[in-house]
Amino acid sequence: MNGVMPMPANELERLKALADLDLDYSSLNDNLKNLSKLAAKIAGTDISMINLIDSFTQWTVSNYGLDLDQMDREDSICQYVVAGGQDVEVPDLQLDERFREKDYVTGDPQVRFYYGVPLQAGNGVHLGALCVMNKQLHQLSPEKIEMLRIIADEIVNRLKAMKVIENMRVKISEANENQRRVAHDIRGPLGGIIGLARIISEQGDENTMDEVLEFIDLIQKSGHSILELADEILSIDAKANETKLAANEFNQITLKEKLIKLYTPQAVNKKINFSVGTCANTQTIPFLKNKLLQIVGNLVSNAIKFTPADGFVxxxxxxxxxxxxxxxxxxxxxxxxxxxxxxxxQILSGKGESTDGTGGEKGYGFGLALVKHLVEGLKGELTIISQPGTGTTFEVSLPQGAKPAK
Known part of the structure; x- marks a missing residue:
C-alpha cells in the first residue's frame, strides 16, 4: 500500500452530522440486528456488518456472522465506501494490494469477497456503510444489490428515528421535572393554609360559629390530603432519581462504564494502559450527556494514537x-x-493537521477539530497542556447550570 488513506472532501461536515446523532455505539445492536441479518440472508453471504466511521475508528454497531465491535479506521474496507460515496465491490480480497495482508484476509475469518453500500444521511454526507462479506468468492445480482441499498436507507432512517425518540424521552423527563417543581411549589402555600385553618379552629369557641368551624375543618382536611399527595409525588420522584438517571443524563459512573467498554479494545491492541477515574464525592451527580461520548471518545482515540506501547492514557x-x-x-x-x-x-484555532501516530496509524486531521467544534457548541472550554516528549493533557470544562440545593 502507498499509505495514503481515502478521505471525503466534506469530512468535517460528515463528522458533525454523525456527532449530531449523538449515538452510543455500544447500544445500537438491538435496534439494528434484524437488518444486519436480513442483509446477509438476501446477499447469501456468511457475514454482514453495519459500520459507522468516525475520525479514528470503524464502529460495528450490528453484525451477523462475525463477532466484531470495532477496528482502526485505516484497516477497514468500508472507509473506501465513505470516501467515494458509492458502492464498493472487492471480488477477491486476496488479490487486492490494499487488503491482501490484512488480518481478516490472512487469518480468521479469511474473508475473500466484499460488497459495501454507503449509509447516506443526505447532502452528500455518508455516516458509514452496510457491507456483506463471504469466505468464498461470491457474486451479487443487480436485484440483490438494490435490496441492500433499501436496507441501507432503512438503517439511516432508524438512526434518525432513534434520535427523535431520544429527544422525546428528554421532553418527558423535563415534564417529570416540572411535575416535581409543581409539587414543591404547592407545598408551601398549602402548609400555610393548613396552619391558618388550625389557628382558626383552635379559636373557634370564641367565634361560636358552628357552620364556619365545620367549613374550616373541611378546608383543613382537604389541605392535608393535597399536601400528602405532594409528598407522595416528591417521594416517588426521589426514589426514581436514586436508581435511574433522566433520559438525557449520565453521571461519572455511567460515563466511566461507557468509556471502558468502548475504548479498552483500542488500548489493549496497542498495549497501552487505559483507565478512567471518578471523584467519589461527586460521582453520582447527574450531568447532561449531550455529545459527551463524541468529545471524550475523540480525545481518547487521539491519545491512544500518539502514545507508544507500554504507555498510559x-x-x-x-x-x-x-x-x-x-x-x-x-x-x-x-x-x-x-x-x-x-x-x-493550531488546534485551538481550528487549523491543526494530524500526523501519523506512534504505531504508524494514519492521521485524518479532523478529530480534534470536531472536539473543538462540539465543546464550543456546548459553551465549554478546551485547554491543552503539553510539551514535546512529555505527554499531553486535554482539559474540557462544560457548564451544567446552577448547583442543586442541598
Missing part, C-alpha cells in the same frame, strides 16, 4: 466550579509524544 472526571454553578470537568492525559506550542495554537 488516563481520563479523569469531576464535577466542580465556582459558587452558584457547576461544571463537568474532563481531563484526558497520556504519556505520548507531546505537542509543541505552535501545534497547540
Amino acid at each position: 488516563k481520563v479523569e472526571l469531576l464535577i466542580g466550579g465556582q459558587e452558584g454553578k457547576q461544571d463537568l470537568k474532563i481531563a484526558v492525559t497520556d504519556s505520548g509524544v507531546g505537542i509543541g506550542n505552535e501545534k497547540i495554537q
Whole structure:
C-alpha cells in the first residue's frame, strides 16, 4: 500500500452530522440486528456488518456472522465506501494490494469477497456503510444489490428515528421535572393554609360559629390530603432519581462504564494502559450527556494514537466550579509524544493537521477539530497542556447550570 488513506472532501461536515446523532455505539445492536441479518440472508453471504466511521475508528454497531465491535479506521474496507460515496465491490480480497495482508484476509475469518453500500444521511454526507462479506468468492445480482441499498436507507432512517425518540424521552423527563417543581411549589402555600385553618379552629369557641368551624375543618382536611399527595409525588420522584438517571443524563459512573467498554479494545491492541477515574464525592451527580461520548471518545482515540506501547492514557472526571454553578470537568492525559506550542495554537484555532501516530496509524486531521467544534457548541472550554516528549493533557470544562440545593 502507498499509505495514503481515502478521505471525503466534506469530512468535517460528515463528522458533525454523525456527532449530531449523538449515538452510543455500544447500544445500537438491538435496534439494528434484524437488518444486519436480513442483509446477509438476501446477499447469501456468511457475514454482514453495519459500520459507522468516525475520525479514528470503524464502529460495528450490528453484525451477523462475525463477532466484531470495532477496528482502526485505516484497516477497514468500508472507509473506501465513505470516501467515494458509492458502492464498493472487492471480488477477491486476496488479490487486492490494499487488503491482501490484512488480518481478516490472512487469518480468521479469511474473508475473500466484499460488497459495501454507503449509509447516506443526505447532502452528500455518508455516516458509514452496510457491507456483506463471504469466505468464498461470491457474486451479487443487480436485484440483490438494490435490496441492500433499501436496507441501507432503512438503517439511516432508524438512526434518525432513534434520535427523535431520544429527544422525546428528554421532553418527558423535563415534564417529570416540572411535575416535581409543581409539587414543591404547592407545598408551601398549602402548609400555610393548613396552619391558618388550625389557628382558626383552635379559636373557634370564641367565634361560636358552628357552620364556619365545620367549613374550616373541611378546608383543613382537604389541605392535608393535597399536601400528602405532594409528598407522595416528591417521594416517588426521589426514589426514581436514586436508581435511574433522566433520559438525557449520565453521571461519572455511567460515563466511566461507557468509556471502558468502548475504548479498552483500542488500548489493549496497542498495549497501552487505559483507565478512567471518578471523584467519589461527586460521582453520582447527574450531568447532561449531550455529545459527551463524541468529545471524550475523540480525545481518547487521539491519545491512544500518539502514545507508544507500554504507555498510559488516563481520563479523569469531576464535577466542580465556582459558587452558584457547576461544571463537568474532563481531563484526558497520556504519556505520548507531546505537542509543541505552535501545534497547540493550531488546534485551538481550528487549523491543526494530524500526523501519523506512534504505531504508524494514519492521521485524518479532523478529530480534534470536531472536539473543538462540539465543546464550543456546548459553551465549554478546551485547554491543552503539553510539551514535546512529555505527554499531553486535554482539559474540557462544560457548564451544567446552577448547583442543586442541598
